[in-house]
Amino acid sequence: MAPMKVYGWVLSPWMLRVLVCLEEVGAEYEVVPMSRSGGDHRRPEHLARNPFGEIPVLEDGDLTLYQSRAIARYILRKYKPELLGLGEDGTLEEAAMVDVWVDVEAHQIENTLMPILLNCIVNKFIGRDRDQAAVDESVQKLEKLLAVYETRLSGSKYLAGDRISFADLSHFSCMRHFIVTEYAGVIDAYPHVKAWWEALLARPSVKKVMAGIPPDFGFGSGNAP
Protein backbone atom coordinates (compact mmCIF):
# COMPACT_ATOMS: atom_id res chain seq x y z
CA MET A 1 0.00 0.00 0.00
CA ALA A 2 1.57 3.27 -1.09
CA PRO A 3 1.86 5.89 1.64
CA MET A 4 -0.68 8.68 1.62
CA LYS A 5 0.46 11.98 0.14
CA VAL A 6 -0.23 15.37 1.69
CA TYR A 7 0.26 18.35 -0.60
CA GLY A 8 0.95 21.80 0.82
CA TRP A 9 3.30 23.94 2.85
CA VAL A 10 3.90 22.69 6.37
CA LEU A 11 3.76 26.20 7.76
CA SER A 12 0.00 26.39 7.23
CA PRO A 13 -2.23 25.88 10.29
CA TRP A 14 -4.53 23.76 8.13
CA MET A 15 -1.67 21.54 7.12
CA LEU A 16 -0.84 21.14 10.86
CA ARG A 17 -4.33 19.86 11.53
CA VAL A 18 -3.82 17.04 9.03
CA LEU A 19 -0.24 16.25 10.09
CA VAL A 20 -1.16 15.94 13.76
CA CYS A 21 -3.89 13.44 12.88
CA LEU A 22 -1.55 11.42 10.64
CA GLU A 23 1.02 11.26 13.44
CA GLU A 24 -1.64 10.42 16.02
CA VAL A 25 -2.77 7.35 14.06
CA GLY A 26 0.75 6.39 13.01
CA ALA A 27 -0.12 6.23 9.31
CA GLU A 28 2.56 6.21 6.63
CA TYR A 29 2.57 9.42 4.66
CA GLU A 30 4.77 11.73 2.68
CA VAL A 31 4.53 15.49 2.39
CA VAL A 32 4.70 16.87 -1.13
CA PRO A 33 5.99 20.40 -0.52
CA MET A 34 4.40 23.24 -2.45
CA SER A 35 5.42 26.87 -2.72
CA ARG A 36 2.85 29.49 -1.76
CA SER A 37 4.97 32.39 -2.98
CA GLY A 38 5.56 30.44 -6.22
CA GLY A 39 1.81 30.10 -6.73
CA ASP A 40 1.87 26.30 -6.87
CA HIS A 41 -1.70 26.17 -5.53
CA ARG A 42 -2.99 28.05 -8.56
CA ARG A 43 -1.37 25.81 -11.17
CA PRO A 44 -3.57 23.53 -13.30
CA GLU A 45 -2.12 20.35 -11.77
CA HIS A 46 -3.15 21.50 -8.31
CA LEU A 47 -6.54 22.80 -9.42
CA ALA A 48 -7.15 19.30 -10.77
CA ARG A 49 -6.75 18.05 -7.19
CA ASN A 50 -8.56 20.92 -5.46
CA PRO A 51 -10.64 23.17 -7.71
CA PHE A 52 -10.69 25.79 -4.92
CA GLY A 53 -6.90 26.09 -5.26
CA GLU A 54 -6.14 25.57 -1.58
CA ILE A 55 -4.04 23.31 0.62
CA PRO A 56 -3.84 20.81 2.17
CA VAL A 57 -4.85 18.07 -0.25
CA LEU A 58 -4.65 14.36 0.61
CA GLU A 59 -4.19 11.55 -1.90
CA ASP A 60 -4.88 8.00 -0.72
CA GLY A 61 -4.84 5.65 -3.67
CA ASP A 62 -7.32 7.11 -6.10
CA LEU A 63 -9.13 9.16 -3.47
CA THR A 64 -8.27 12.88 -3.48
CA LEU A 65 -9.60 14.98 -0.60
CA TYR A 66 -9.42 18.64 0.45
CA GLN A 67 -10.63 20.82 3.36
CA SER A 68 -8.42 20.03 6.36
CA ARG A 69 -11.25 18.87 8.66
CA ALA A 70 -12.63 16.51 5.98
CA ILE A 71 -9.14 15.09 5.43
CA ALA A 72 -8.61 14.71 9.17
CA ARG A 73 -11.96 12.94 9.62
CA TYR A 74 -11.10 10.50 6.82
CA ILE A 75 -7.74 9.65 8.38
CA LEU A 76 -9.26 9.17 11.83
CA ARG A 77 -12.25 7.21 10.58
CA LYS A 78 -9.92 4.90 8.65
CA TYR A 79 -7.35 4.27 11.39
CA LYS A 80 -8.74 5.33 14.78
CA PRO A 81 -12.48 6.00 14.66
CA GLU A 82 -12.58 6.29 18.45
CA LEU A 83 -10.97 9.71 18.01
CA LEU A 84 -14.24 10.74 16.35
CA GLY A 85 -16.37 9.03 19.00
CA LEU A 86 -17.20 6.37 16.40
CA GLY A 87 -16.25 2.71 16.11
CA GLU A 88 -17.02 -0.17 18.43
CA ASP A 89 -16.80 1.67 21.72
CA GLY A 90 -18.04 5.01 20.43
CA THR A 91 -21.41 6.39 21.40
CA LEU A 92 -23.86 8.71 19.70
CA GLU A 93 -23.31 11.25 22.46
CA GLU A 94 -19.53 11.19 22.24
CA ALA A 95 -19.55 11.47 18.45
CA ALA A 96 -21.91 14.44 18.78
CA MET A 97 -19.69 16.18 21.36
CA VAL A 98 -16.67 15.71 19.08
CA ASP A 99 -18.60 17.34 16.23
CA VAL A 100 -19.80 20.18 18.48
CA TRP A 101 -16.30 21.17 19.65
CA VAL A 102 -14.70 20.74 16.22
CA ASP A 103 -17.27 23.23 14.93
CA VAL A 104 -16.75 25.58 17.88
CA GLU A 105 -13.06 25.71 16.95
CA ALA A 106 -13.96 26.30 13.31
CA HIS A 107 -16.57 29.00 13.86
CA GLN A 108 -15.44 30.73 17.05
CA ILE A 109 -11.78 30.11 17.85
CA GLU A 110 -10.18 30.22 14.41
CA ASN A 111 -11.62 33.56 13.38
CA THR A 112 -10.79 35.03 16.78
CA LEU A 113 -7.16 33.86 16.73
CA MET A 114 -6.39 34.69 13.10
CA PRO A 115 -6.38 38.53 13.50
CA ILE A 116 -3.99 38.09 16.45
CA LEU A 117 -1.68 35.79 14.46
CA LEU A 118 -1.74 37.96 11.36
CA ASN A 119 -1.07 41.18 13.22
CA CYS A 120 1.41 39.89 15.78
CA ILE A 121 3.41 37.48 13.65
CA VAL A 122 2.85 37.88 9.92
CA ASN A 123 2.28 41.56 9.25
CA LYS A 124 5.73 42.80 10.16
CA PHE A 125 7.24 40.42 7.61
CA ILE A 126 4.95 41.43 4.79
CA GLY A 127 5.30 45.16 5.30
CA ARG A 128 1.91 45.72 6.90
CA ASP A 129 1.28 47.79 9.98
CA ARG A 130 -0.07 46.10 13.04
CA ASP A 131 -3.73 46.90 13.65
CA GLN A 132 -3.73 47.08 17.44
CA ALA A 133 -7.46 47.79 17.61
CA ALA A 134 -8.19 44.55 15.76
CA VAL A 135 -5.85 42.67 18.09
CA ASP A 136 -7.43 44.17 21.21
CA GLU A 137 -10.92 43.30 20.00
CA SER A 138 -9.86 39.73 19.24
CA VAL A 139 -8.18 39.30 22.61
CA GLN A 140 -11.36 40.45 24.34
CA LYS A 141 -13.42 37.97 22.31
CA LEU A 142 -10.89 35.25 23.07
CA GLU A 143 -11.19 35.83 26.81
CA LYS A 144 -14.97 35.38 26.60
CA LEU A 145 -14.51 32.17 24.62
CA LEU A 146 -11.89 30.83 27.03
CA ALA A 147 -14.32 31.37 29.91
CA VAL A 148 -16.69 28.93 28.21
CA TYR A 149 -13.84 26.46 27.60
CA GLU A 150 -12.81 26.78 31.27
CA THR A 151 -16.30 25.73 32.37
CA ARG A 152 -16.33 22.87 29.90
CA LEU A 153 -12.87 21.59 30.86
CA SER A 154 -13.71 21.81 34.55
CA GLY A 155 -16.29 19.11 33.87
CA SER A 156 -14.26 16.79 31.66
CA LYS A 157 -10.60 16.19 30.92
CA TYR A 158 -10.99 16.75 27.20
CA LEU A 159 -13.52 18.67 25.14
CA ALA A 160 -15.74 15.76 24.05
CA GLY A 161 -15.40 13.79 27.28
CA ASP A 162 -12.72 12.05 29.27
CA ARG A 163 -10.69 10.82 26.36
CA ILE A 164 -8.83 12.75 23.70
CA SER A 165 -10.55 13.26 20.38
CA PHE A 166 -10.36 15.12 17.09
CA ALA A 167 -12.05 18.04 18.87
CA ASP A 168 -8.92 18.58 20.99
CA LEU A 169 -6.44 17.85 18.19
CA SER A 170 -8.22 20.28 15.87
CA HIS A 171 -7.36 23.15 18.21
CA PHE A 172 -3.65 22.63 17.77
CA SER A 173 -3.55 24.41 14.39
CA CYS A 174 -4.04 28.03 15.37
CA MET A 175 -3.15 27.66 19.05
CA ARG A 176 0.36 26.52 18.07
CA HIS A 177 1.17 29.97 16.76
CA PHE A 178 -0.89 31.87 19.30
CA ILE A 179 1.32 30.62 22.12
CA VAL A 180 4.36 32.50 20.80
CA THR A 181 2.59 35.87 20.64
CA GLU A 182 2.75 38.29 23.55
CA TYR A 183 -0.86 37.34 24.35
CA ALA A 184 -0.05 33.73 25.18
CA GLY A 185 -0.33 34.54 28.88
CA VAL A 186 -4.06 35.12 28.43
CA ILE A 187 -4.67 31.41 29.01
CA ASP A 188 -3.03 31.56 32.47
CA ALA A 189 -6.28 32.96 33.84
CA TYR A 190 -8.04 29.73 32.79
CA PRO A 191 -6.28 26.92 34.68
CA HIS A 192 -8.27 24.03 33.18
CA VAL A 193 -7.70 25.38 29.66
CA LYS A 194 -4.01 25.73 30.42
CA ALA A 195 -3.78 22.16 31.75
CA TRP A 196 -5.66 20.84 28.70
CA TRP A 197 -3.35 22.72 26.35
CA GLU A 198 -0.25 21.41 28.15
CA ALA A 199 -1.62 17.85 27.94
CA LEU A 200 -1.96 18.31 24.18
CA LEU A 201 1.59 19.65 23.90
CA ALA A 202 2.89 16.59 25.74
CA ARG A 203 1.51 14.14 23.18
CA PRO A 204 4.20 12.52 21.01
CA SER A 205 2.25 13.31 17.83
CA VAL A 206 2.05 17.00 18.73
CA LYS A 207 5.70 17.20 19.81
CA LYS A 208 6.81 15.66 16.54
CA VAL A 209 4.78 18.05 14.42
CA MET A 210 5.85 21.07 16.55
CA ALA A 211 9.50 20.20 15.99
CA GLY A 212 9.05 20.69 12.27
CA ILE A 213 7.15 23.98 12.45
CA PRO A 214 8.86 27.27 13.31
CA PRO A 215 6.58 29.50 15.36
CA ASP A 216 6.78 32.47 13.04
CA PHE A 217 5.44 30.68 9.94
CA GLY A 218 9.04 30.60 8.68
CA PHE A 219 9.23 34.32 8.01
CA GLY A 220 12.05 34.98 10.49
CA SER A 221 14.42 32.53 8.86
CA GLY A 222 13.46 33.60 5.37
CA ASN A 223 11.66 30.35 4.81
CA ALA A 224 8.10 31.61 4.52
CA PRO A 225 6.02 29.46 2.17
Add this chain to the structure above:
Amino acid sequence: MAPAKVFGPAMSTNVARVLVCLEEVGAEYEIVNIDFGTMEHKSPDHLKRNPFGQIPAFQDGDLYLFESRAIGKYILRKYKTTNNDLLPEGNLQEAAMVDVWTEVEAHQYNPAISPIVYECVINPAMRGIPPNQKIVDESVEKLKKVLEVYESRLSKSAYLAGDFVSFADLSHFPYTFYFMTTPYAKLFESYPHVKAWWDRLAARPSVKKLAANMAARA
Protein backbone atom coordinates in the same frame (compact mmCIF):
# COMPACT_ATOMS: atom_id res chain seq x y z
CA MET B 1 -39.61 8.96 24.45
CA ALA B 2 -40.16 12.70 24.64
CA PRO B 3 -39.78 14.50 21.33
CA ALA B 4 -36.50 16.27 20.73
CA LYS B 5 -36.51 20.03 21.15
CA VAL B 6 -34.97 22.57 18.81
CA PHE B 7 -34.45 26.00 20.35
CA GLY B 8 -34.54 29.01 18.03
CA PRO B 9 -36.84 30.67 15.50
CA ALA B 10 -38.09 28.16 12.90
CA MET B 11 -37.29 30.54 10.04
CA SER B 12 -33.67 31.00 11.09
CA THR B 13 -31.22 29.58 8.56
CA ASN B 14 -29.17 27.60 11.03
CA VAL B 15 -32.27 26.28 12.79
CA ALA B 16 -33.63 25.17 9.39
CA ARG B 17 -30.43 23.17 8.83
CA VAL B 18 -31.40 21.09 11.88
CA LEU B 19 -35.09 20.92 10.97
CA VAL B 20 -34.42 19.53 7.49
CA CYS B 21 -32.50 16.62 9.06
CA LEU B 22 -35.35 15.93 11.50
CA GLU B 23 -37.88 16.02 8.65
CA GLU B 24 -35.76 13.72 6.47
CA VAL B 25 -35.61 11.03 9.16
CA GLY B 26 -39.20 11.56 10.28
CA ALA B 27 -38.31 12.15 13.92
CA GLU B 28 -40.75 13.77 16.34
CA TYR B 29 -39.65 17.19 17.49
CA GLU B 30 -40.89 20.49 18.79
CA ILE B 31 -39.57 23.96 18.13
CA VAL B 32 -39.12 26.28 21.09
CA ASN B 33 -38.80 29.86 19.92
CA ILE B 34 -36.03 32.02 21.32
CA ASP B 35 -36.86 35.71 21.29
CA PHE B 36 -33.89 37.79 20.18
CA GLY B 37 -35.89 40.94 20.79
CA THR B 38 -35.71 40.33 24.55
CA MET B 39 -32.13 38.97 24.38
CA GLU B 40 -33.46 35.54 25.33
CA HIS B 41 -30.46 33.93 23.57
CA LYS B 42 -28.26 35.42 26.30
CA SER B 43 -30.54 34.40 29.19
CA PRO B 44 -29.17 32.00 31.83
CA ASP B 45 -31.66 29.33 30.70
CA HIS B 46 -30.45 29.47 27.13
CA LEU B 47 -26.77 29.72 28.06
CA LYS B 48 -27.20 26.36 29.80
CA ARG B 49 -28.17 24.90 26.42
CA ASN B 50 -25.62 26.82 24.34
CA PRO B 51 -22.88 28.50 26.38
CA PHE B 52 -22.04 30.73 23.39
CA GLY B 53 -25.55 32.21 23.51
CA GLN B 54 -26.46 31.30 19.94
CA ILE B 55 -29.16 29.40 18.10
CA PRO B 56 -29.91 26.65 17.39
CA ALA B 57 -29.62 24.62 20.53
CA PHE B 58 -30.97 21.07 20.70
CA GLN B 59 -32.14 18.81 23.47
CA ASP B 60 -32.63 15.05 23.23
CA GLY B 61 -33.30 13.63 26.68
CA ASP B 62 -30.32 14.65 28.80
CA LEU B 63 -28.17 15.56 25.83
CA TYR B 64 -27.76 19.23 24.90
CA LEU B 65 -26.07 20.08 21.63
CA PHE B 66 -25.26 23.22 19.67
CA GLU B 67 -23.63 24.08 16.30
CA SER B 68 -26.20 23.23 13.61
CA ARG B 69 -23.99 20.88 11.58
CA ALA B 70 -23.05 18.87 14.68
CA ILE B 71 -26.74 18.64 15.62
CA GLY B 72 -27.67 17.59 12.08
CA LYS B 73 -25.11 14.80 12.06
CA TYR B 74 -26.28 13.50 15.45
CA ILE B 75 -29.85 13.29 14.14
CA LEU B 76 -28.81 11.54 10.93
CA ARG B 77 -26.64 9.03 12.83
CA LYS B 78 -29.30 8.29 15.42
CA TYR B 79 -32.16 7.72 13.00
CA LYS B 80 -30.41 6.23 10.01
CA THR B 81 -31.80 3.09 8.40
CA THR B 82 -30.45 0.98 5.54
CA ASN B 83 -32.81 2.83 3.19
CA ASN B 84 -32.19 6.28 4.62
CA ASP B 85 -28.55 7.02 5.30
CA LEU B 86 -27.66 10.62 4.61
CA LEU B 87 -24.35 10.29 6.46
CA PRO B 88 -22.86 7.05 5.05
CA GLU B 89 -20.18 6.59 7.67
CA GLY B 90 -19.98 2.84 6.97
CA ASN B 91 -18.30 3.59 3.62
CA LEU B 92 -14.96 5.38 3.97
CA GLN B 93 -14.96 6.96 0.54
CA GLU B 94 -18.59 8.08 0.57
CA ALA B 95 -18.21 9.46 4.10
CA ALA B 96 -15.10 11.37 3.01
CA MET B 97 -16.89 12.99 0.07
CA VAL B 98 -19.80 13.98 2.34
CA ASP B 99 -17.30 15.58 4.73
CA VAL B 100 -15.48 17.41 1.91
CA TRP B 101 -18.68 19.00 0.59
CA THR B 102 -20.02 19.73 4.08
CA GLU B 103 -16.80 21.64 4.74
CA VAL B 104 -17.00 23.33 1.32
CA GLU B 105 -20.52 24.52 2.21
CA ALA B 106 -19.25 25.93 5.49
CA HIS B 107 -16.02 27.53 4.26
CA GLN B 108 -16.59 28.41 0.57
CA TYR B 109 -20.30 28.52 -0.28
CA ASN B 110 -21.64 30.03 2.94
CA PRO B 111 -19.16 32.95 3.12
CA ALA B 112 -20.12 33.88 -0.45
CA ILE B 113 -23.89 33.47 -0.25
CA SER B 114 -24.72 34.45 3.33
CA PRO B 115 -23.80 38.17 3.02
CA ILE B 116 -26.30 38.41 0.15
CA VAL B 117 -28.97 36.80 2.34
CA TYR B 118 -28.14 39.06 5.29
CA GLU B 119 -28.11 42.24 3.20
CA CYS B 120 -31.13 41.52 1.00
CA VAL B 121 -33.42 39.48 3.25
CA ILE B 122 -32.51 39.45 6.94
CA ASN B 123 -31.38 43.04 7.53
CA PRO B 124 -34.37 44.65 5.81
CA ALA B 125 -36.93 42.28 7.38
CA MET B 126 -35.50 41.99 10.89
CA ARG B 127 -33.66 45.27 11.42
CA GLY B 128 -35.15 47.68 8.88
CA ILE B 129 -31.67 48.21 7.38
CA PRO B 130 -31.43 48.52 3.56
CA PRO B 131 -28.93 46.36 1.64
CA ASN B 132 -25.30 47.46 1.44
CA GLN B 133 -24.89 47.15 -2.32
CA LYS B 134 -21.09 47.04 -2.20
CA ILE B 135 -21.17 43.97 0.04
CA VAL B 136 -23.82 42.37 -2.18
CA ASP B 137 -21.85 43.01 -5.37
CA GLU B 138 -18.60 41.66 -3.91
CA SER B 139 -20.39 38.57 -2.63
CA VAL B 140 -22.06 37.94 -5.98
CA GLU B 141 -18.62 37.90 -7.64
CA LYS B 142 -17.31 35.48 -5.00
CA LEU B 143 -20.40 33.30 -5.39
CA LYS B 144 -19.96 33.08 -9.17
CA LYS B 145 -16.48 31.61 -8.69
CA VAL B 146 -17.82 29.08 -6.18
CA LEU B 147 -20.71 28.15 -8.46
CA GLU B 148 -18.27 27.48 -11.31
CA VAL B 149 -16.70 24.76 -9.17
CA TYR B 150 -20.14 23.42 -8.20
CA GLU B 151 -21.20 23.37 -11.86
CA SER B 152 -18.18 21.28 -12.75
CA ARG B 153 -18.80 18.91 -9.82
CA LEU B 154 -22.52 18.52 -10.51
CA SER B 155 -21.84 17.79 -14.16
CA LYS B 156 -20.17 14.60 -12.94
CA SER B 157 -22.64 13.46 -10.29
CA ALA B 158 -26.26 14.12 -9.36
CA TYR B 159 -25.38 15.25 -5.87
CA LEU B 160 -22.32 16.75 -4.27
CA ALA B 161 -20.83 13.68 -2.59
CA GLY B 162 -21.73 11.36 -5.48
CA ASP B 163 -24.87 9.96 -7.02
CA PHE B 164 -26.57 9.83 -3.64
CA VAL B 165 -28.17 12.68 -1.70
CA SER B 166 -26.46 13.38 1.62
CA PHE B 167 -26.12 15.79 4.50
CA ALA B 168 -23.70 17.77 2.33
CA ASP B 169 -26.54 18.69 -0.06
CA LEU B 170 -29.12 19.31 2.67
CA SER B 171 -26.73 21.63 4.48
CA HIS B 172 -27.08 24.04 1.55
CA PHE B 173 -30.85 24.32 1.87
CA PRO B 174 -31.42 27.21 4.30
CA TYR B 175 -29.23 29.93 2.85
CA THR B 176 -29.97 28.89 -0.75
CA PHE B 177 -33.70 29.04 -0.04
CA TYR B 178 -33.49 32.64 1.11
CA PHE B 179 -31.07 33.54 -1.71
CA MET B 180 -33.73 32.34 -4.15
CA THR B 181 -36.14 34.95 -2.76
CA THR B 182 -33.75 37.75 -3.82
CA PRO B 183 -33.39 39.24 -7.33
CA TYR B 184 -30.05 37.41 -7.58
CA ALA B 185 -31.79 34.03 -7.83
CA LYS B 186 -31.43 34.22 -11.61
CA LEU B 187 -27.66 33.81 -11.15
CA PHE B 188 -28.24 30.05 -10.80
CA GLU B 189 -29.57 29.94 -14.38
CA SER B 190 -26.01 30.47 -15.62
CA TYR B 191 -25.07 27.19 -13.93
CA PRO B 192 -27.58 24.66 -15.29
CA HIS B 193 -26.33 21.63 -13.33
CA VAL B 194 -26.39 23.65 -10.11
CA LYS B 195 -29.91 24.86 -10.90
CA ALA B 196 -31.05 21.29 -11.61
CA TRP B 197 -29.48 20.08 -8.35
CA TRP B 198 -31.22 22.84 -6.39
CA ASP B 199 -34.54 22.00 -8.07
CA ARG B 200 -34.11 18.34 -7.01
CA LEU B 201 -33.44 19.41 -3.42
CA ALA B 202 -36.36 21.83 -3.42
CA ALA B 203 -38.68 19.03 -4.58
CA ARG B 204 -37.93 16.85 -1.53
CA PRO B 205 -40.93 16.63 0.81
CA SER B 206 -38.81 17.71 3.80
CA VAL B 207 -37.60 20.83 1.99
CA LYS B 208 -41.04 21.70 0.59
CA LYS B 209 -42.60 21.48 4.04
CA LEU B 210 -40.01 23.74 5.69
CA ALA B 211 -39.85 26.14 2.73
CA ALA B 212 -43.60 26.77 2.96
CA ASN B 213 -43.16 27.90 6.56
CA MET B 214 -40.10 30.01 5.80
CA ALA B 215 -41.71 31.64 2.73
CA ALA B 216 -44.58 32.85 4.87
CA ARG B 217 -42.11 34.97 6.81
CA ALA B 218 -39.54 35.88 4.10
